[in-house]
Amino acid sequence: MNTMLLTLGRVLLALYFLVPGIMKFVSWDMHIQLMEKHNMPFVPVLLVLAGIFQIVAALMLIANRFTGIVALLLAGLVLVINISLHDFWNFSGLDGAHEMQNFIKNLGIFAGLLVLSGHSLPAFLQKEK
Numbered sequence: 001m002n003t004m005l006l007t008l009g010r011v012l013l014a015l016y017f018l019v020p021g022i023m024k025f026v027s028w029d030m031h032i033q034l035m036e037k038h039n040m041p042f043v044p045v046l047l048v049l050a051g052i053f054q055i056v057a058a059l060m061l062i063a064n065r066f067t068g069i070v071a072l073l074l075a076g077l078v079l080v081i082n083i084s085l086h087d088f089w090n091f092s093g094l095d096g097a098h099e100m101q102n103f104i105k106n107l108g109i110f111a112g113l114l115v116l117s118g119h120s121l122p123a124f125l126q127k128e129k
Contacts, residue, residue, distance in 0.1 A: 006119065007064075013112055014061035017074060021054030038085050053077065068121030075113040082106045 024031050024047055035043045054077070060070045086106060088099035 009112070010061055010064065010067065010116060013071075013074075013109070013116060014058040016058075016109060017054040018058035018062075021051050021058060024048075024051035024054070034085065038087065040084055050077070050081075068117045068119075071113045071117035071120060075110050075117065078106050078110045078113065082110075 028047070031047055032043055035047060040046060053073075057070050057074050057077075060066055061074075082103055086099045086103040088096050088103055091099050
């Protein structure tokens with residue numbers, strides 16, 4: 001049962017990154033506008049890098065390869081995205097409430113990635129010895 005729950009959780013976390021990673025290319029203009037709205041620098045370059053990273057990292061999680069490291073890297077990405085794109089402190093009203101909801105939701109995703117990494121990292125390090 002533990003293995004099944006860990007596998008399901010890992011794959012669901014992967015889908016959280018796989019679909020948005022693909023959508024960065026499918027809905028390119030929308031993502032460019034979102035990033036520009038938040039005054040991000042180097043928008044096209046960062047969008048390509050984020051999309052590729054999300055897709056590759058998600059596929060690695062699904063395949064259960066380097067799970068601990070990948071989960072930590074994705075956790076770092078979530079923090080960067082949270083601070084850059086869900087800056088609720090810069091908005092008011094409905095926009096502020098929406099950004100705060102996304103910020104809090106991403107903290108939950110961040111926590112899940114830390115748990116996955118904490119569970120997976122020791123096995124990864126043992127394989128390297």
